[in-house]
C-alpha cells in the first residue's frame with residue numbers, strides 16, 4: 600500500500616504516523632507524481648502543534664509537507680505538458696510527504712537532469728521563499744545586503760541569490776557555521792546581543808538591504824542601521840511588518856513554476872548551492888522534525904520517500 604505521513608491530533612513529533620493510504624488516480628487536469636524526496640520546513644511544525652489552528656486549521660487526519668520532487672506516474676486528460684516518467688518538482692500543500700501526490704500541472708515544473716532529488720525537493724518551498732525575499736528588496740551590484748540566519752534553509756539560498764545579483768552579502772549565523780558561509784562567499788557575523796554594532800563594523804559604509812529569515816529583533820536592527828523599510832523583508836516577524844511597513848514577501852509571492860524552473864536551472868548549473876544538512880528515510884519523519892526543531896542547521900533537511908540511490912542519476 601502507498602504510504603503517507605499523517606497526524607490525527609495536534610502535538611509533538613510523536614503524533615506523526617506513516618499511514619497506508621489508497622493510491623490516488625489522476626482525474627481530468629490532474630497529475631499523479633510518485634514522490635522521491637520531500638523537504639521539511641519549520642512552518643509545518645507550527646501547523647502540527649496547532650499554533651496556527653485559528654488561521655490554518657488541520658483537517659484530521661491531516662497530511663504533511665509541501666515541496667517535493669518525483670516522477671510523473673499518471674496524467675489525466677487535458678495535461679499535455681507532462682507524461683509518465685517525467686522528472687518533476689513541485690508543491691502539494693500538506694500532502695507532499697507521501698508515496699504519491701495528486702496535483703494540477705500548474706503545481707509542477709520539470710526537474711533538470713543534473714539536479715539531485717533532495718535539492719530539487721527544496722526548490723518550491725525554501726527556494727521560492729528566498730527568491731521572493733530577494734526580489735522584494737532588489738539588491739543591486741555593489742550594494743551590501745544582510746541576510747539573517749544565513750545558514751538556514753531559506754537564508755542560505757537568499758544569501759546566494761543576493762550574491763548572484765552582485766551584492767556583498769553579510770550573513771548572521773552561529774560560529775560553527777562561519778566557514779560554511781565563507782565557502783559560499785558570504786561574510787559571517789554572529790547573531791545575538793550586540794548584532795547592530797558588529798554589523799556596523801562589518802559594513803562601515805552602511806547596509807543597503809536586509810533580508811530577515813529568523814525574526815527576533817532583526818527588523819529593529821535593520822532600521823537602527825538606517826536601512827529603509829522598503830529595502831527590508833521579513834518572513835518571520837508579522838508584528839514588524841504591521842509596525843514598520845517592511846516587506847513580508849514569502850513563498851506565496853513566488854508560487855510559480857516559472858520561478859522554480861529558474862532556480863532549478865541555477866542549481867543544476869552549479870551557480871546556486873542547496874546544501875543538504877541531512878536526508879532521512881520517510882520512516883524517520885519524527886526524528887527529522889525533532890532535528891528541524893533545534894533551529895540549527897546547514898541548509899535543508901529532506902525526507903527520502905524512496906531510497907535515493909534507487910533513482911538513476913542521483914548523486915547521493
Ligand SMILES: NC(=O)c1ccc[n+]([C@@H]2O[C@H](COP(=O)([O-])OP(=O)(O)OC[C@H]3O[C@@H](n4cnc5c(N)ncnc54)[C@H](OP(=O)(O)O)[C@@H]3O)[C@@H](O)[C@H]2O)c1
Nearest residue numbers: 642728748750751752753772773790813835849850895896
Ligand atoms: N512564509 C513562508 O512562505 C515561509 C516559508 C519558509 C520559511 N518560513 C519561515 O522562515 C523562517 C526560516 O525558515 P528556515 O527553513 O530557513 O529555517 P531553518 O532552516 O530551521 O533555519 C534556522 C536558522 O536559524 C538560525 N538561528 C537559530 N537561532 C537564531 C537566533 N537566535 N538568531 C538568528 N538566527 C538564529 C540558525 O543559525 P545557526 O544554525 O547558524 O545557529 C539556522 O540557520 C522560519 O520562521 C519559517 O517558518 C516562512
